[in-house]
Amino acid sequence: xxxxxxxxxxxxxxxxxxxxxxxxxxxxxxxxxxxxxxxxxxxxxxxxxxxxxxxxxxxxxxxxxxxxxxxxxxxxxxxxxxxxxxxxxxxxxxxxxxxxxxxxxxxxxxxxxxxxxxxxxxxxxxxxxxxxxxxxxxxxxxx
Amino acid sequence: xxxxxxxxxxxxxxxxxxxxxxxxxxxxxxxxxxxxxxxxxxxxxxxxxxxxxxxxxxxxxxxxxxxxxxxxxxxxxxxxxxxxxxxxxxxxxxxxxxxxxxxxxxxxxxxxxxxxxxxxxxxxxxxxxxxxxxxxxxxxxxxxxxxxxxxxxxxxxxxxxxxxxxxxxxxxxxxxxxxxxxxxxxxxxxxxxxxxxxxxxxxxxxxxxxxxxxxxxxxxxxxxxxxxxxxxxxxxxxxxxxxxxxxxxxxxxxxxxxxxxxxxxxxxxxxxxxxxxxxxxxxxxxxxxxxxxxxxxxxxxxxxxxxxxxxxxxxxxxxxxxxxxxxxxxxxxxxxxxxxxxxxxxxxxxxxxxxxxxxxxxxxxxxxxxxxxxxxxxxxxxxxxxxxxxxxxxxxxxxxxxxxxxxxxxxxxxxxxxxxxxxxxxxxxxxxxxxxxxxxxxxxxxxxxxxxxxxxxxxxxxxxxxxxxxxxxxxxxxxxxxxxxxxxxxxxxxxxxxxxxxxxxxxxxxxxxxxxxxxxxxxxxxxxxxxxxxxxxxxxxxxxxxxxxxxxxxxxxxxxxxxxxxxxxxxxxxx
Numbered sequence: 001x002x003x004x005x006x007x008x009x010x011x012x013x014x015x016x017x018x019x020x021x022x023x024x025x026x027x028x029x030x031x032x033x034x035x036x037x038x039x040x041x042x043x044x045x046x047x048x049x050x051x052x053x054x055x056x057x058x059x060x061x062x063x064x065x066x067x068x069x070x071x072x073x074x075x076x077x078x079x080x081x082x083x084x085x086x087x088x089x090x091x092x093x094x095x096x097x098x099x100x101x102x103x104x105x106x107x108x109x110x111x112x113x114x115x116x117x118x119x120x121x122x123x124x125x126x127x128x129x130x131x132x133x134x135x136x137x138x139x140x141x142x143x
Numbered sequence: 144x145x146x147x148x149x150x151x152x153x154x155x156x157x158x159x160x161x162x163x164x165x166x167x168x169x170x171x172x173x174x175x176x177x178x179x180x181x182x183x184x185x186x187x188x189x190x191x192x193x194x195x196x197x198x199x200x201x202x203x204x205x206x207x208x209x210x211x212x213x214x215x216x217x218x219x220x221x222x223x224x225x226x227x228x229x230x231x232x233x234x235x236x237x238x239x240x241x242x243x244x245x246x247x248x249x250x251x252x253x254x255x256x257x258x259x260x261x262x263x264x265x266x267x268x269x270x271x272x273x274x275x276x277x278x279x280x281x282x283x284x285x286x287x288x289x290x291x292x293x294x295x296x297x298x299x300x301x302x303x304x305x306x307x308x309x310x311x312x313x314x315x316x317x318x319x320x321x322x323x324x325x326x327x328x329x330x331x332x333x334x335x336x337x338x339x340x341x342x343x344x345x346x347x348x349x350x351x352x353x354x355x356x357x358x359x360x361x362x363x364x365x366x367x368x369x370x371x372x373x374x375x376x377x378x379x380x381x382x383x384x385x386x387x388x389x390x391x392x393x394x395x396x397x398x399x400x401x402x403x404x405x406x407x408x409x410x411x412x413x414x415x416x417x418x419x420x421x422x423x424x425x426x427x428x429x430x431x432x433x434x435x436x437x438x439x440x441x442x443x444x445x446x447x448x449x450x451x452x453x454x455x456x457x458x459x460x461x462x463x464x465x466x467x468x469x470x471x472x473x474x475x476x477x478x479x480x481x482x483x484x485x486x487x488x489x490x491x492x493x494x495x496x497x498x499x500x501x502x503x504x505x506x507x508x509x510x511x512x513x514x515x516x517x518x519x520x521x522x523x524x525x526x527x528x529x530x531x532x533x534x535x536x537x538x539x540x541x542x543x544x545x546x547x548x549x550x551x552x553x554x555x556x557x558x559x560x561x562x563x564x565x566x567x568x569x570x571x572x573x574x575x576x577x578x579x580x581x582x583x584x585x586x587x588x589x590x591x592x593x594x595x596x597x598x599x600x601x602x603x604x605x606x607x608x609x610x611x612x613x614x615x616x617x618x619x620x621x622x623x624x625x626x627x628x629x630x631x632x633x634x635x636x637x638x639x640x641x642x643x644x645x646x647x648x649x650x651x652x653x654x655x656x657x658x659x660x661x662x663x664x665x666x667x668x669x670x671x672x673x674x675x676x677x678x679x680x681x682x683x684x685x686x687x688x689x690x691x692x693x694x695x696x697x698x699x700x701x702x703x704x705x706x707x708x709x710x711x712x713x714x715x716x717x718x
Contacts, residue, residue: 012492018499025506057488084491084540106495106537109502 004120005048008032009039009066010055010082019053022109028116036061036069043074051119053112054099056083056090064090064097071098076126078119082107160453167445172438179434183427190423198341198399198419199383202412205339205347206383206401212335213295213404216252216327217310219245221293223256224312224323232258232323238269245325254307254326261289261320270326272303284309288322295404297351298329298358305329308357333358336410342421345414349403357408372400372411387416465658487540494540498533501526556591557599559625559635559702566600567623570607577611578618586626589635592704598678602686605671606639606698612662613643613696628701634684637700646690654688 006028010016016032023030031046033039036058043049052070056063067079081102083091091102100119103112223232223241231237238256245253255270263280279285282301288294288311296309311324336358339347349357354370368390383401390396395416403410417424505526513519567581574581603623610621619642628634646654653659655676660669679686683703690696 012496015492015496015499018496018503022499022503022506084488104537104541105491106498106533 004028004116005046005050006030006116007039007042007046007049007052009034009036009052009058009063011035011058012055023113026113035059036063036066039066040069040073043070043077049077050123051100051116052077052079053116054079054081054094055105056081056094056102062090064094067094067097067099076123076130078123080112080115080119156453156457159456160449163449163452164442164445167449168442171441171445175434175437175441179430183430186426187423190420194419195385198397198412198414199385201339201341202347202383202399202401202410205336205412206403206410209335209349209410210403212332213310216325217293217295217312219249219253220310220312220323220325224314229258229314229316229319229321232321233267235267235269235275238267242269250331251328252331254328256326257324259285259311259322259324266321274302277302284311285322288324289313289320297355297407306359308332339412341412342414342418344418345412347410347412350409350411352407352409372398372409462658490536491540494533494536498530501529501533554593554595557594557596559589559592559599559637560585560587562596562599563603563623563625563637566603566607570604570611574607574611574621577615579611579614580620581607582620582622584622584624586624589625589627590704592635592702594682594702598682602675602678602700603637603639605675609671610639610641610643610696614641617643619643619695631701631703633705634701634703637702638697639700640695640697642695645692645694645696646688647692648690651688651690655686 006023008016008019008023008030009032010019011034013034016034020030020032029048031042031049033042037060039052039054043052054063054066054070058066061069063081063083067081070077070079078100079094079098081091081094081099082105083102084105091099095102100122101115103115227237227241238258242253242256245256255268255272255274257265257269257274257277258267259265259279263278263282263285265274265277265279268275268277284294284296284299288296288309291313293310293312296311298306298308300306301309306329307326308329309324309326311322313320313322315321336347336349339345344362346360346362347358348360348364350372351357352373354373383399385397385399387395387397396413397416397419398411398413400409400411402408505523507513508519508522508526516522563583563585567583571581607621614621622638622640624638624640626636626638628636650659650661655672656669657673658669659673662669676686679700679702684701686698686700688696688698
């Protein structure tokens with residue numbers, strides 16, 4: 001699956017840059033930011049984004065806070081958490097808050113792609129259901 | 144740790160011991176001495192009073208007896224003198240008859256009777272001695288007797304040469320006056336006084352105003368001594384007098400004196416004080432003995448109790464010192480753990496970037512322009528190597544991070560088998576150096592338990608470390624297994640088993656005691672297993688040990704689980 005709109009959030013610039021290049025090479029549309037605040041901003045500007053890859057440990061607004069904000073403002077966007085081992089607990093907390101899944105750094109590219117695809121599929125299925133529901137309501141009203 | 148035994152501080156404990164012993168002894172002895180002394184003093188006063196009263200009474204009674212005796216004898220003689228005429232009395236046959244009558248009445252009290260005229264010539268005599276016609280003109284008693292109505296003499300030897308005394312009554316006819324004289328048997332009189340014997344040394348005697356004995360003292364005392372008593376005349380009126388004075392040999396003597404015969408004679412009773420107060424002295428001796436024995440017992444008890452307490456205090460101090468050491472050690476470990484976690488986390492990010500970059504290069508190599516490069520294969524191999532080593536780094540940091548979680552005592556749902564695998568992976572390296580295999584036998588699908596993983600880790604690591612230490616020289620096998628308990632409901636058993644040298648039976652009951660260790664001084668704190676025990680107890684579980692020398696040791700840990708938690712919780716299935 002390609003043409004998925006991704007947002008990559010991590011404070012480690014070299015990591016973000018390389019990851020972006022590798023994902024773009026695999027035909028994903030990737031936007032990258034280096035903090036939680038920026039991520040919220042970008043999500044507001046760009047409704048195309050379907051999946052957010054979110055580092056848990058960031059200075060300032062960390063992954064969990066960012067996730068809470070995303071779930072609040074953009075409930076349909078799926079999130080995949082990235083974490084070092086020590087923050088597995090916060091990753092689990094993130095999943096409880098509604099993240100799609102989590103991965104431990106350094107992560108395998110194929111694994112990441114698989115998770116991203118699944119998340120995107122889920123998101124799209126969700127959207128379809130919503131559209132369907134709306135349609136039904138509209139048609140129902142008309143009848 | 145070797146310096147921690149309390150030898151170097153023993154002067155402190157010796158001083159403590161001394162202080163405790165002193166306080167106990169002073170506190171116990173002061174009331175004991177005061178009470179004993181007070182009671183003895185009271186007792187002594189009362190006893191003295193009682194004894195003096197008793198002696199005074201006895202002496203008074205005897206004095207009365209003697210006075211009565213003298214009065215009665217005098218009455219006898221006066222009866223003869225007043226009721227019979229001079230002519231009758233001067234008849235020796237009549238006189239003899241009267242003497243016989245008196246003897247019949249009083250026994251041998253009267254020795255003889257005589258009638259004496261104004262000039263001292265004995266006119267008639269009845270008695271055992273040949274004293275007819277004796278002349279008493281110059282005798283002292285005669286001169287005194289002729290002047291008064293009646294007269295009782297002191298004891299004297301007289302013409303007959305044996306001690307006696309005389310009762311004389313003066314009677315008158317129309318033309319002349321005469322004396323009727325009776326001699327009192329000395330022995331009969333003496334026995335009145337002699338009978339007064341109390342104890343071993345108590346006796347009585349009678350003195351006249353010149354200090355001459357009027358009775359024969361049953362215990363020899365000198366006239367000199369007797370004369371010493373004469374000063375009592377000055378003190379006495381008609382009551383008795385009691386005094387305690389040392390005698391010539393310095394021993395205290397009690398004497399009671401009383402006047403008799405209208406103040407002419409002095410009766411003295413004397414007794415050694417030691418004899419008088421014999422009972423009191425014995426009581427005092429017993430009290431003293433009891434005090435000494437009791438005091439000895441108090442001293443011994445004070446010493447033993449204090450010694451025991453000081454020992455306990457010293458032991459507690461030692462334990463506290465070791466505990467402090469342990470706390471410091473634990474703190475050190477905790478900070479090392481935090482440091483390791485920090486480092487591991489910091490390394491993780493660069494490694495992630497390196498792996499990403501390598502991945503990027505791999506991606507680029509897919510492009511056409513590199514396809515012809517003759518080093519393509521070599522580059523690919525190098526990249527694979529970078530990836531492999533990156534993963535290895537990841538493994539190391541993850542292990543470090545999981546180990547550092549030891550400081551965390553938060554309770555989580557834990558998959559016990561995963562935890563055990565983690566610990567085995569940590570211990571296996573150390574075990575390999577000692578030629579020890581670690582085998583696992585984990586039952587699949589065990590329910591989750593709610594425990595602190597860090598603490599469980601510590602328990603298992605302690606058991607592993609002990610097993611590895613025990614088999615360091617010989618090598619061997621450690622088996623760790625998990626299963627559902629057959630006996631206990633809702634409980635998982637963890638079994639850690641080795642085939643090392645085992646624990647001697649004598650040590651088995653003590654191995655969970657704090658500070659019990661068989662390791663050389665400074666090598667072990669003796670806290671490992673006691674910490675395990677404490678942790679397992681806190682989890683609501685229990686731990687036991689079975690061991691046989693040269694066969695091996697088996698620890699079993701039972702951990703209860705929540706029944707509702709049998710299903711895998713959804714959110715940590717990938718941990």
